[in-house]
Amino acid sequence: MNKDHLDALCKSQKGAFHDYQPDWQADRYHVGGKMFAMLGSDAKGKPIITLKCDPVRAEELREEYEGIIPGYYMNKTHWNSIYLDASLPNDFAESLIEHSYQLVFDKLPKKVQREIVSE
Template sequence: MKNSIIDYCLKKNGATKEYPFGDNPMVIKIAGKMFALIFEDEGDHFHLNLKCDPVIAANLREQLEAVRPGFHMNKKHWNTVMIDGSLSESEVYDMIDHSYDLVVNNLPKRLRESIAEMNPKD
């Protein structure tokens, strides 16, 4: 599931990956702004930090055991999503979409327009 999640993040218009903190985490950005951090844990497990609207973040944490306050992030605006088999791929993709959209919507209009004009990656 990790490779499909990484691929899904990188197929977003304008998405790039970086390693600004060393080998771990992988940071996925849009226009220089983070929208996903992918941490490799021991064994096959890993977790993601994703930006989230504060009200939705609180609801997800209450409803889903795999969603926690953002690890090493502003806990009001970021969630950590444990990829442990308890969430479907589509649930994780929805959270990634939300994170990406929040970041893109806060970019200057000129950047948003240039990102929207990009061809989606295959």
Template sequence: MKDSIIKYCVEKKGATEDYPFGPDPLVFKIAGKMFALLSEEKGDYSSLTLKCDPVIAESLREQHEAVLPGYHMNKEHWNTILMNGSLPVSDVFDMIDHSYDMVVKNLPKRLRESILGTN
């Protein structure tokens, strides 16, 4: 699943990979703003931290044992997903989309338009 998550994140328009905190986690950004953090444990990626609307974040935590408040992040706006195989990859991709969209919508209009190619 790790490779498909990395591929999915970097294929987002304007997305970049970075290691701003050292060798772990792998951070995905749009216009310098984080939208995903993929953390490694014992050589395998074990969790994915994503930005989330606070109401949706709480709902996801109630519905899925693998969705927890964001590790080392603002727990109101970030969720950490344990990559234990309990969530379908399509659900994880939906959460990545939501995180990316949350960050993009808060970018200045001109920057957002230049990234997305809209006017």
């Protein structure tokens, strides 16, 4: 997985906003003021992307793929971190980004959702 490609995928989500958190040295991606993805690294400097995930699916993904771990510095139930050097297809990463975005979007107030959709 390529960091630039993942960055572009996150930014391409409807209403996505990007910022950089210098304390964490991480790029963060939000929709409606809520984070859905973060590109950074673990304590050893190994690049990761952290994404929100349905708790049941999150557990299944961790069991199935070696490169997916509980969310690094995040709620371990609702977030997964994926090592960028994990051997996962790009379309799989894209589907996980879209899943994360949709989970966050669906929790936004209906008024905020309508504003994002109408942009």
